[in-house]
Amino acid sequence: MAILFNKVNMVDQNNSVRDQEMFAAIELFFYAFRAFTARPDEILAERGLARLHHRILYFVARRPGQRVSDLLATLGISKQAVHAPLRQLQDAGLVVVDIDAQDRRARCLSLTPEGAALEARLSQTQRQTLAQAFASQGEGAESAWRRVMEELAGQTRPKNV
Numbered sequence: 105m106a107i108l109f110n111k112v113n114m115v116d117q118n119n120s121v122r123d124q125e126m127f128a129a130i131e132l133f134f135y136a137f138r139a140f141t142a143r144p145d146e147i148l149a150e151r152g153l154a155r156l157h158h159r160i161l162y163f164v165a166r167r168p169g170q171r172v173s174d175l176l177a178t179l180g181i182s183k184q185a186v187h188a189p190l191r192q193l194q195d196a197g198l199v200v201v202d203i204d205a206q207d208r209r210a211r212c213l214s215l216t217p218e219g220a221a222l223e224a225r226l227s228q229t230q231r232q233t234l235a236q237a238f239a240s241q242g243e244g245a246e247s248a249w250r251r252v253m254e255e256l257a258g259q260t261r262p263k264n265v
Contacts, residue, residue: 143229151196151222156181156189161215161223164199168214171204175213198222 117125136212163178164170176186190213192193198219200202207242215223238246 136231140230140233143233144226147222147226147229153192153196154189156185157193158223158226160186160189160193161198162227164213164215164219165223165227169212172211172213179234193219 141155145155148154148158159179159197160175163175172183172186172190176183179186190199190201194201197216200214200216201211202214204212238249
Protein backbone atom coordinates (compact mmCIF):
# COMPACT_ATOMS: atom_id res chain seq x y z
CA MET A 105 0.00 0.00 0.00
CA ALA A 106 2.90 2.39 0.65
CA ILE A 107 3.74 2.36 -3.06
CA LEU A 108 0.14 3.12 -4.03
CA PHE A 109 -0.06 5.79 -1.35
CA ASN A 110 3.14 7.48 -2.53
CA LYS A 111 1.97 7.48 -6.15
CA VAL A 112 -1.39 8.93 -5.17
CA ASN A 113 0.14 11.53 -2.86
CA MET A 114 1.59 13.72 -5.56
CA VAL A 115 3.05 17.09 -4.63
CA ASP A 116 0.83 20.04 -5.46
CA GLN A 117 2.91 23.20 -5.69
CA ASN A 118 -0.12 25.30 -4.72
CA ASN A 119 -0.34 23.73 -1.26
CA SER A 120 1.82 24.27 1.80
CA VAL A 121 3.81 21.43 3.32
CA ARG A 122 1.22 21.28 6.12
CA ASP A 123 -1.61 21.03 3.58
CA GLN A 124 0.24 18.19 1.87
CA GLU A 125 0.66 16.42 5.23
CA MET A 126 -3.07 16.78 5.89
CA PHE A 127 -3.91 15.44 2.41
CA ALA A 128 -1.64 12.49 3.17
CA ALA A 129 -3.43 11.97 6.50
CA ILE A 130 -6.81 12.04 4.73
CA GLU A 131 -5.62 9.43 2.26
CA LEU A 132 -4.27 7.23 5.04
CA PHE A 133 -7.59 7.54 6.86
CA PHE A 134 -9.42 6.49 3.70
CA TYR A 135 -7.19 3.45 3.13
CA ALA A 136 -7.28 2.48 6.79
CA PHE A 137 -11.08 2.64 6.87
CA ARG A 138 -11.27 0.59 3.68
CA ALA A 139 -9.02 -2.06 5.23
CA PHE A 140 -10.97 -1.94 8.51
CA THR A 141 -14.32 -2.53 6.80
CA ALA A 142 -13.25 -4.88 3.98
CA ARG A 143 -13.74 -8.25 5.70
CA PRO A 144 -17.02 -7.31 7.44
CA ASP A 145 -18.32 -5.96 4.12
CA GLU A 146 -17.52 -9.32 2.46
CA ILE A 147 -19.32 -11.23 5.22
CA LEU A 148 -22.33 -8.92 4.98
CA ALA A 149 -22.43 -9.19 1.17
CA GLU A 150 -22.78 -12.98 1.49
CA ARG A 151 -26.16 -12.27 3.14
CA GLY A 152 -27.14 -9.38 0.88
CA LEU A 153 -26.48 -6.87 3.66
CA ALA A 154 -24.45 -3.67 3.75
CA ARG A 155 -22.45 -1.51 6.15
CA LEU A 156 -25.52 0.17 7.67
CA HIS A 157 -26.80 -3.26 8.67
CA HIS A 158 -23.48 -3.84 10.44
CA ARG A 159 -23.74 -0.53 12.31
CA ILE A 160 -27.27 -1.41 13.44
CA LEU A 161 -26.18 -4.86 14.60
CA TYR A 162 -23.13 -3.44 16.36
CA PHE A 163 -24.98 -0.80 18.38
CA VAL A 164 -27.95 -3.04 19.19
CA ALA A 165 -25.45 -5.63 20.49
CA ARG A 166 -23.78 -3.01 22.69
CA ARG A 167 -27.11 -1.76 24.11
CA PRO A 168 -29.75 -4.50 23.94
CA GLY A 169 -33.26 -3.24 24.60
CA GLN A 170 -32.51 0.30 23.43
CA ARG A 171 -35.27 2.25 21.78
CA VAL A 172 -35.23 2.80 18.03
CA SER A 173 -35.05 6.54 18.74
CA ASP A 174 -31.80 6.01 20.69
CA LEU A 175 -30.33 4.01 17.82
CA LEU A 176 -31.26 6.81 15.41
CA ALA A 177 -29.47 9.33 17.64
CA THR A 178 -26.39 7.12 17.91
CA LEU A 179 -26.18 6.57 14.16
CA GLY A 180 -27.15 10.13 13.31
CA ILE A 181 -29.70 9.03 10.73
CA SER A 182 -33.41 9.48 10.15
CA LYS A 183 -36.28 7.04 10.68
CA GLN A 184 -36.59 6.81 6.92
CA ALA A 185 -32.93 5.84 6.53
CA VAL A 186 -33.10 3.07 9.13
CA HIS A 187 -36.54 1.72 8.19
CA ALA A 188 -35.58 -0.56 5.29
CA PRO A 189 -32.33 -1.96 6.78
CA LEU A 190 -34.01 -2.60 10.13
CA ARG A 191 -36.90 -4.36 8.38
CA GLN A 192 -34.38 -6.50 6.44
CA LEU A 193 -32.63 -7.45 9.67
CA GLN A 194 -35.98 -8.39 11.22
CA ASP A 195 -37.01 -10.41 8.17
CA ALA A 196 -33.66 -12.21 8.23
CA GLY A 197 -34.25 -13.20 11.86
CA LEU A 198 -31.33 -11.14 13.16
CA VAL A 199 -33.13 -8.38 15.10
CA VAL A 200 -36.25 -8.39 17.25
CA VAL A 201 -38.39 -5.26 17.71
CA ASP A 202 -40.53 -5.25 20.85
CA ILE A 203 -42.91 -2.75 22.42
CA ASP A 204 -41.29 -0.69 25.19
CA ALA A 205 -42.76 -1.59 28.61
CA GLN A 206 -42.74 2.06 29.80
CA ASP A 207 -43.99 3.65 26.57
CA ARG A 208 -46.12 1.48 24.33
CA ARG A 209 -45.53 3.90 21.43
CA ALA A 210 -41.78 3.22 21.49
CA ARG A 211 -40.04 0.17 20.06
CA CYS A 212 -37.02 -1.57 21.61
CA LEU A 213 -34.37 -3.53 19.75
CA SER A 214 -32.45 -6.67 20.55
CA LEU A 215 -30.52 -9.27 18.59
CA THR A 216 -31.63 -12.81 18.08
CA PRO A 217 -29.04 -15.53 18.78
CA GLU A 218 -28.32 -15.61 15.03
CA GLY A 219 -27.97 -11.82 14.97
CA ALA A 220 -25.63 -11.90 17.95
CA ALA A 221 -23.49 -14.56 16.26
CA LEU A 222 -23.26 -12.54 13.04
CA GLU A 223 -22.42 -9.35 14.92
CA ALA A 224 -19.72 -11.18 16.91
CA ARG A 225 -18.20 -12.52 13.70
CA LEU A 226 -18.18 -9.08 12.08
CA SER A 227 -16.73 -7.35 15.11
CA GLN A 228 -14.14 -10.05 15.69
CA THR A 229 -12.53 -9.27 12.34
CA GLN A 230 -12.28 -5.62 13.32
CA ARG A 231 -10.98 -6.34 16.81
CA GLN A 232 -8.26 -8.49 15.27
CA THR A 233 -7.36 -5.77 12.77
CA LEU A 234 -7.00 -3.18 15.52
CA ALA A 235 -5.13 -5.50 17.87
CA GLN A 236 -2.60 -6.36 15.16
CA ALA A 237 -2.08 -2.71 14.25
CA PHE A 238 -1.62 -1.67 17.88
CA ALA A 239 0.75 -4.54 18.60
CA SER A 240 2.89 -3.72 15.56
CA GLN A 241 3.35 -0.11 16.73
CA GLY A 242 4.40 -0.81 20.29
CA GLU A 243 3.52 0.66 23.64
CA GLY A 244 1.58 3.89 23.58
CA ALA A 245 0.23 3.45 20.06
CA GLU A 246 -3.27 2.48 21.16
CA SER A 247 -3.65 5.33 23.64
CA ALA A 248 -2.36 7.85 21.08
CA TRP A 249 -4.76 6.50 18.46
CA ARG A 250 -7.65 6.66 20.93
CA ARG A 251 -6.91 10.30 21.74
CA VAL A 252 -6.97 11.20 18.04
CA MET A 253 -10.18 9.24 17.42
CA GLU A 254 -11.85 10.79 20.49
CA GLU A 255 -10.92 14.24 19.25
CA LEU A 256 -12.33 13.50 15.79
CA ALA A 257 -15.48 11.89 17.18
CA GLY A 258 -16.01 14.52 19.87
CA GLN A 259 -17.97 16.87 17.66
CA THR A 260 -20.58 14.35 16.56
CA ARG A 261 -20.59 11.57 19.16
CA PRO A 262 -24.00 11.24 20.83
CA LYS A 263 -24.14 11.67 24.62
CA ASN A 264 -25.55 8.15 25.16
CA VAL A 265 -22.50 6.44 23.60
